[in-house]
Structures are given as C-alpha cells and as structure tokens.
Amino acid sequence: MSKKSISRKKFLAGMGLGTLFSGSLLASFPNQDRKPVSNFEKSGNFNRLLIKTGVLVVGGGPAGIGAALGAARCGAETFIVENYGFFGGVGTWMLGMSINQMRPESKPRSAVHEQVIGKLEAYGPSAAKFVKHGILCNVDYYKVSLLDALEEAGCKYLVHTKVVDTIVENNRVAGVVIATKRGLATIMADVVIDCTGDADVSYFAGADTLKDPEQVSPQTLAIRVSQVQDDGITYKHRMDSERVQKAKAKYPLIPNSWTLARIANDHSFYVNHAGTKVFGHLDITDQFVFTEAECKSRRQVVEMVEAAKEFGPPELRNIEISGTGPQIGIRESRRIKGLYILTEEDAVQGSTFDDAIAWRSGAMDIGFTRLSEMKTHDVPYRALLPEHIDGLLVAGRAISATHIGASSGKSMGNCIATGHAAGVAASLSIQQKCQPRELKAGKIQEVLRKHEVDLTRGGKSQSEDAFDNI
Ligand SMILES: Cc1cc2nc3c(=O)[nH]c(=O)nc-3n(C[C@H](O)[C@H](O)[C@H](O)COP(=O)(O)OP(=O)(O)OC[C@H]3O[C@@H](n4cnc5c(N)ncnc54)[C@H](O)[C@@H]3O)c2cc1C
The missing domain is CATH 3.30.70 (Alpha-Beta Plaits)
Structure with a gap:
C-alpha cells in the first residue's frame, strides 16, 4: 500500500468515514482528477453514487446536529452533509451569540442536548459558559465539539457538500444530488431530513412551501x-x-x-x-x-x-x-407547508397537542422588531411532515409555521429538539418499514422519553429568565 493511500485512510477514519470509503462504494465514485467528459445531465443517470445510507441529514446547524444525534442514538445508519467546512449553522456564523434554550428553567431537556453541552464543556472554561438557559461559547471550540459529538454517536459526515437537487421516485424522496469537486454526485437514503433552514430539500422535491417576502425577518x-x-x-x-x-x-x-x-x-x-x-x-x-x-x-x-x-x-x-x-x-426564509401550521396563537396560548414531539420556549423574536412573551408550546409531529411528499422530514427553523409562528421559539435549543424528534422518527420509520407520515406519534414519544425528553412542558408559562435573550 502506498504512503498516500495510508494517510488518506487515516484521514477518513478520523472523520468516521473509514469503513464507508474503504469498500465498493469508493470504487463507484470515479477517482479521477479531471472533470468527467460528460456532465451529469448528459449522462442522464445517477450512476455516480457516492453514498447509500439509512438516514440522511442535510444541513448541520442546530436542527441537523439534533437530527443526526437523535437518529444515531436509535441505531440508524446516519449520514449528515453540510455546505460549509464546519457544523453549527447560524450558531457558528454569529461568532459567539448565546445558544439559547439549552436548559430552560435550569432543567436538562434531553440526552441529545446534554451530549452537545457535554462535548463543548469538555474543552474547559475557554470554550463555554452557561448563562441562564443558554450557553455563551467560543465558536471555534464549538465547531470541534460538534465533530466530537457526531463521531461519538457513530454519525458519518461530509462537509463542503451542498445539496442542489433531489431524486424523487414515486412521490418519495429517494436521494439527493450534491455538488462536489468532481462534479455532481448522488446520495441515496431511506429517509432524508431537511435541516437546511431554508427548506431547500423540500423545495427541490416539489413540496409546497411557505414564505412571506413582504415581512421576512432581517x-x-x-x-x-x-x-x-x-x-x-x-x-x-x-x-x-x-x-x-x-x-x-x-x-x-x-x-x-x-x-x-x-x-x-x-x-x-x-x-x-x-x-x-x-x-x-x-x-x-x-x-x-x-x-x-x-x-x-x-x-x-x-x-x-x-x-x-x-x-x-x-x-x-x-x-x-x-x-x-x-x-x-x-432568521427566516422558506418553510414547509406541513400537515399542521404552527401560529402566533399557538405560541401565545401555549398550545399542546396529542402528537407533541418537542416543545419550544423563549421569546417571540422577529429580529429586533418585536420581542414579546409567549408560553412554552408543543410542536406537533405534523409540523415536521411536508404535506404531500414521502421519505422526508423537516426540522429547525423550516418547520411548518406562519411568519410569527416561525419566529416564536426559533432559539437553537428548540431547533435541536425538533431535529432530535425528526431523527428518532426517521429511524423508527426505517425499523418499521413505513413512511414517516404512517408512524404513530406515540411510538416517537416513547423513544423520546427514553432519551430524557419531558413532553409535558408545553402549555406552561415561563419564568422571567426564559425571555431574556441573554
Ligand atoms: C442574526 C440571528 C440572531 C439570532 N440570535 C439567536 C440567539 O441569540 N440565540 C439563539 O438560540 N438563536 C438565535 N437565532 C436563531 C437561531 O440561530 C436559528 O433559528 C437556528 O440556528 C436555526 O437552526 P437550523 O438548524 O434550522 O438552521 P441553520 O442554523 O440556518 O442551519 C442550517 C445549516 O444547513 C446548511 N445548509 C443550508 N442549505 C444547505 C444545502 N443546500 N446543502 C447543504 N447544507 C445546507 C447551512 O450551511 C447551515 O449550516 C438567531 C438567528 C439569527 C439569524
């Protein structure tokens, strides 16, 4: 074996990709330094298969991290891809702003949240400091702590990987098209979780989406x-x-x-x-x-x-x-039109739902326009399900909600929570060989409880501290 191949293998192993790339899948992605003669459209096929996985999470912000950790915790073969060279999404782009609603009312909210916190705190006081419900962090420590969490959970990952299209078969998202340095390639998956924040995957797949260009947050x-x-x-x-x-x-x-x-x-x-x-x-x-x-x-x-x-x-x-x-x-762009659309009223009244799979706390914040009080409110499973497309779940700020509904509780701790639930649902639907929309919410709730999620917190008023955006 040449020196070159040894170091590459070591590098991939460090990313948790050793096994995946060492076998036949690598061979199916042409190892050529020059761009192939024919482009993706001309070839008219999807034979440049890069990866095949159980759960594919697209987007590595708070929702994507929650989704990947949630799916892997259930034993699903999980792959996450991210457009940038690091995970964390807006939490890292904002260079240190507090990751809010991680321990509202000073109570841990799930094993997944605690895993994220634990990996960050492991880097010591230079990395993070807890203030009220959120964490102030140095984002460069945060970036590596997220790699630690993904690797500990057994999630495989790729960075510098942008999803630019989907492969839809019989109304089911069967895979995505990614842009790579060697041109376009495909990733096929049993279930895809759209954590792009902008509902890119859902949009590419032809799902109905919601958007308010006239009042979108800054x-x-x-x-x-x-x-x-x-x-x-x-x-x-x-x-x-x-x-x-x-x-x-x-x-x-x-x-x-x-x-x-x-x-x-x-x-x-x-x-x-x-x-x-x-x-x-x-x-x-x-x-x-x-x-x-x-x-x-x-x-x-x-x-x-x-x-x-x-x-x-x-x-x-x-x-x-x-x-x-x-x-x-x-803060806000395109969202899916799901089986339920969360509204301002849900946030103000503190709505609860039988199919609750997460709750959202914090403040109704439309980007320095309005910062008003809301109650902790449930997120129904239906808000993660696009209306008509199968094989797809959505988490984070692109879940089904109105303009103000979306702004209510978009704090990162809440996005990790909807991601976590989507990851669990994706994994269960693979185990049960059914579409995400066919799952009984009770099954998802059962697993979430095992992951230390308290699903009874929706509907409650919040303490003063919870509204503080730190
Ligand atoms: C200016 C600002 C201030 C905020 N202040 C706070 C605050 O103080 N505290 C707080 O908790 N929350 C705050 N928020 C809200 C919070 O950051 C977001 O709601 C949250 O990050 C959304 O999480 P997400 O995972 O859904 O999306 P994002 O964080 O947007 O992550 C999406 C990820 O997907 C990737 N991606 C997108 N498209 C593709 C694609 N096609 N292919 C591959 N990857 C893709 C992106 O690169 C990104 O990493 C703020 C938001 C903004 C914008």
Missing part, C-alpha cells in the same frame, strides 16, 4: 471586534440610538442601534444587530436578493465599526474588526 452579518476598553467585568456595550443618529449622515448603512457582547471568556466581543432591517425585507431565496443582502451587509459592518470608533462611547474608540461571519445569518 438578516444579520455578525462582527467580532477586539480592543474594547472595558474593565474586564462588563458584558455588554451599547451603541445607542442617539449616537447612531449623529453617525448616520456619514455612515448611512448603519442600523439604528447595536450591542457588543462578550464572547465566552475571550477578550473579543461579538455584535448582534438588526442588519438588513434598514434595507427593507429581503427574500434570500432569490439569488439576486441574497447577493444584495450579503454585499450590503459587508459594507454595513465596516460602517458600523467606523461609526462606533468616531461617534461611540469612549470604550469603543479603538475597536478593531477581528472577523465577520462566513455569511449573513438568516
């Missing part, structure tokens, strides 16, 4: 700044609206106010803000609008830092940009 490019002159105790520094008004004439793209918050046990600060709110409602599922949102945001954050230096309080006069997110953070 996107935000996170900034990390250093050289804040603080006394070592202050957690938040505010660039208030009075100072912003003075700065606006010179820096017209800046938002109306913003806050700098300390990254866990670090000397730098991250900035969360209303981002594109000043530009109107931008629907990022339109590629031209996505480009506009991203590029204007990049100009905006430079203006924000310059404005803070010139017009901000004394402690911000010397700040420096030390980084920005890999892309704008997306």
